[in-house]
Amino acid sequence: MAKGLSVIIVGVCVLMASHPAFPFKENIVGAWLFDEGSGKAAKDYSGNGNDGEIKGNPQWVDGKFGKALRFDGSTYVEIPFSESLRVLNKTDFTLAAWFYSEKLPPPEWIEAVFQQGDKNGTGRTWLFIHRDSGGEIQSFLGGTTTSSGVKAEEEGRWYHAAVVVKEGGAQDEITVYVNGEPGKPNVVSLEDSEGNYFIGAHKAIKGFFIGVIDEVVLIAKAMSGDEIKELMNKGVMNVLAVKARDKLPVCWAEIKSGIR
Ligand SMILES: [Ca+2]
DSSP states (O other): OOHHHHHHHHHHHHHHHTOOOOTTGGGEEEEEOOOSOSSSEEOBTTSSOOOEEEESOOEEEEOSSSEEEEEESSOEEEEOOOGGGOOTTTSOEEEEEEEEEOSSSOSSSEEEEEEEOOSSOSOEEEEEEEGGGTSEEEEEETTEEEEEEEEOOSTTOOEEEEEEEEOOTTSEEEEEEETTEEOOOEEEOOOOOOOOEEESSOTTSOSOOEEEEEEEEEESSOOOHHHHHHHHHHOHHHHHOTTHHHHHHHHHHHHHHHHO
């Protein structure tokens, strides 16, 4: 590699590492961006080390940003619960993801995008497409359905959804945004859970999502519509600069291999 090119790469790396900090950078809980492109691990790019294990036969495809995982009806990601992932009944939070469904209608009543296991009962399907209500994008937290008011009607079309919770003690406010626009807020009473997180399947290993999921991120803040739009349009990496810590070593490795 020419020396000049190395200098350019150094410049790009430093630029990425010094990206202006998003206000919520310090509040990031987990980020599963599926940019690895191979293997059985879904790396957590938040720096919290909550890597997921990919079950089944993942297909790595081009995503909304970088690579993404294609779920085929038997593939899902399981992320072991840890204290760093605890948000229910503790703090405001936002769970966001890009996804598109490839199969309408699927054989089951829901397509789960993000779910949490529960040792005690029900009510932990954080984000899903509800086929029994015509394909509406919904959340089922606190034992109650919260509607986005938007149906994922177009097969193979990307949708961005964000579940925003304002923790209020006994009564919590939850709103489901689709493509940055809010549905009707709902008041729920969230329960604690220490169950594992699932991407692409229901906790009972049913309700498989069939299609592509990308950019799953959990942030311990109730984001506004404008902030969600920035997140969906620019991508987690660019907005949160979450990889700054990891990016420099990667860049240095690239430079060193280039020089060699
Ligand atoms: Ca990605």
